[in-house]
Amino acid sequence: MSLLSSARAAVRRTSADPPPTPAAPPAHDELTIVPARHPWRWVAAAAVLVLVAQFLHGLATNPGWDWSTFFGYFFEESVMQALLITLELTFAGAVLGFAGGIILAPMRLSKNPVLKSVSWTFIWVFRSVPLIVQLLFWANLGYLYDRLQLGIPFGPGFVDFETSSLVSAFGAALLGLALHEAAYAAEIVRAGILSVDQRQMEAAAALGIPRLRQFRRIVLPQAMRAILPNAANELVNLLKSTSVVYVLAIGELFYQVQVIYGRNGRVVPLLLVATVWYVILTAVLSVLQHYTERHFGKGYRR
Amino acid sequence: MIEIRGVHKSFGSLEVLRDVSLSVPAGSVTVILGPSGSGKSTLLRCVNHLEKVDRGTVRVDGELIGYRQDGDKLHELPERLVLKQRANIGFVFQTFNLFPHMTALENVSEARRNPGRALELLDRVGLADKAKAYPRQLSGGQQQRVAIARALALDPKLVLFDEPTSALDPELVGEVLDVMRDLARAGTTMVVVTHEIGFAREVADTIVFLDGGRIVEQGPPVEVLDNPQHERTRAFLSKVLI
Incomplete structure (x- = not known):
């Protein structure tokens, strides 16, 4: 083929004038690479920037935002106290919830049919009931059992409490959040455990490492990689879910701003106070998430 | 060191090991050869109870593995004790x-x-x-x-190797075999499932050829590798040795 075409070229050349000698092509190391242009990127960026500018302009000029009220209440004492309660509920809910999850997940993965079905039922029930319904339920526990007793099951009791004194509004809120959280945490932890390669357990078993130590040293640290992003998600969710406990008249952030705007009628700036605090707290959690993930990611980075 | 007596093992309806008996003396190197699916790995994994035998017994240093004998009954040991037994047996995985x-x-x-x-x-x-x-x-x-x-x-007391070089790039096989060779020289009792015939010839005291869940042939390398008695051993070696 190439022979043929070079023959043809030879024929053509003899039939015409001698070809103009072309300028010597540049050597390969003289060639410059020109990156491709992306004009539509500029167009899209400009369009979005216009929209952002419009929004920012609105924030600054629309008197409805009422920034002076916003700043007046942002660090106000009752708001600070409410913020503390929100943090307490989040922290306690997360600790109790994940403690429950770490117990429920291995139960659900165990070969014991009783443990397995109890865990399964718990998760099923507490994921099914809306948090707000559950909270009201716990708050009204006194209607169901007016006294609670500590003692031998089906046998005599030792200590006796009035339900309403034992389960305060805050207690009911915490109980509801913790149980709700435990059900979700259990599934997050279970997903993490399942993500660990079966061969890791086998290697640990072959080394004769005791069961509990296997879980603590081999399984859980590896499961953490899969658990953390979901757990962080759940934690952010919990932070926001604490606003639901306003139905129990607990003075957390959302309840407190409602109280204030009920008094002064400045709804939007006060909702904004709560909103900005939630955003800040979520940002803090995201930073914590980043560092925790980095800790458990050791050995996975090159 | 290892006494395997009449071991059977099935996965569902698939019989992987049929009446396998094998003795491994202390300080010796035993290489198990055989086509894939012949039960080599399963046999190895029965030695430290990563697989439970269905019938038969495995003893390491006289100690029954995974079970406690009581008259004519074998009681499965609780996991805690099995883990203790495993802590005396090294296991090297393919992966x-x-x-x-x-x-x-x-x-x-x-x-x-x-x-x-x-x-x-x-x-x-x-x-x-x-x-x-x-x-x-x-x-x-x-x-x-x-x-x-x-x-x-x-x-x-002994180290079990389950195809230790099968997941390696060819140029990396040598360094692992070198380490194993040193161990053998130091008198470590070793059972090795492998396809490295050269290593088997050089290091093994005994070669066991497994096919279809049975031991077809066993003996020193010069006998099994150079003068196999059984048709299936010959067929396998002719495919492996080029």
């Missing part, structure tokens, strides 16, 4: 199975019996300089050498 979140040194010390000796063991497999490296930062051959050091950290 290394190092703990990825631990450094080489931590991997070796995790086998606990000799946390202080971890560095010495890494040195023995030529990887003292990689003590702080995570498995992911090591080549396959290096990972397998760490895994061997980890198995040795148990101070094991």
Whole structure:
């Protein structure tokens, strides 16, 4: 083929004038690479920037935002106290919830049919009931059992409490959040455990490492990689879910701003106070998430 | 050291081991050869009770593995005791199975019996300089050498190798076989499932040829490799030896 075409070229050349000698092509190391242009990127960026500018302009000029009220209440004492309660509920809910999850997940993965079905039922029930319904339920526990007793099951009791004194509004809120959280945490932890390669357990078993130590040293640290992003998600969710406990008249952030705007009628700036605090707290959690993930990611980075 | 008597093992309706009996003397190297699916790995895994036998007995150093004999009954041991028995038997996996979140040194010390000796063991497999490296930062051959050091950290009575070089790039096989050769020379009791016929010929005291869940033939390398008596051994070797 190439022979043929070079023959043809030879024929053509003899039939015409001698070809103009072309300028010597540049050597390969003289060639410059020109990156491709992306004009539509500029167009899209400009369009979005216009929209952002419009929004920012609105924030600054629309008197409805009422920034002076916003700043007046942002660090106000009752708001600070409410913020503390929100943090307490989040922290306690997360600790109790994940403690429950770490117990429920291995139960659900165990070969014991009783443990397995109890865990399964718990998760099923507490994921099914809306948090707000559950909270009201716990708050009204006194209607169901007016006294609670500590003692031998089906046998005599030792200590006796009035339900309403034992389960305060805050207690009911915490109980509801913790149980709700435990059900979700259990599934997050279970997903993490399942993500660990079966061969890791086998290697640990072959080394004769005791069961509990296997879980603590081999399984859980590896499961953490899969658990953390979901757990962080759940934690952010919990932070926001604490606003639901306003139905129990607990003075957390959302309840407190409602109280204030009920008094002064400045709804939007006060909702904004709560909103900005939630955003800040979520940002803090995201930073914590980043560092925790980095800790458990050791050995996975090159 | 190992006494295997009449071991049967099925996975569902698939019979993987049929009436296998085998003795492995202390200080010897036994290489198990056989086509894939012949039950080599399963037999090895029965020795440290990673697989439960359906019938028959496995004894290591006279101790019944995984069961307690009571008259004519074999009672399965609780996991705690099985784990204790395993802590005397090193096991090296085809896929290394190092703990990825631990450094080489931590991997070796995790086998606990000799946390202080971890560095010495890494040195023995030529990887003292990689003590702080995570498995992911090591080549396959290096990972397998760490895994061997980890198995040795148990101070094991014997070490079982389940196709230790099958997951390695060809140029990395040699370094792992070198380490195993050194172990054999040092008198470690070893049972090795492998396809490395050259290694088997050089290092093995006994070669066991397994096919269809039965031991077809066994003996010293010169007999089994160079003068196989059984048709199936000959057919297998003709495919493996080029």
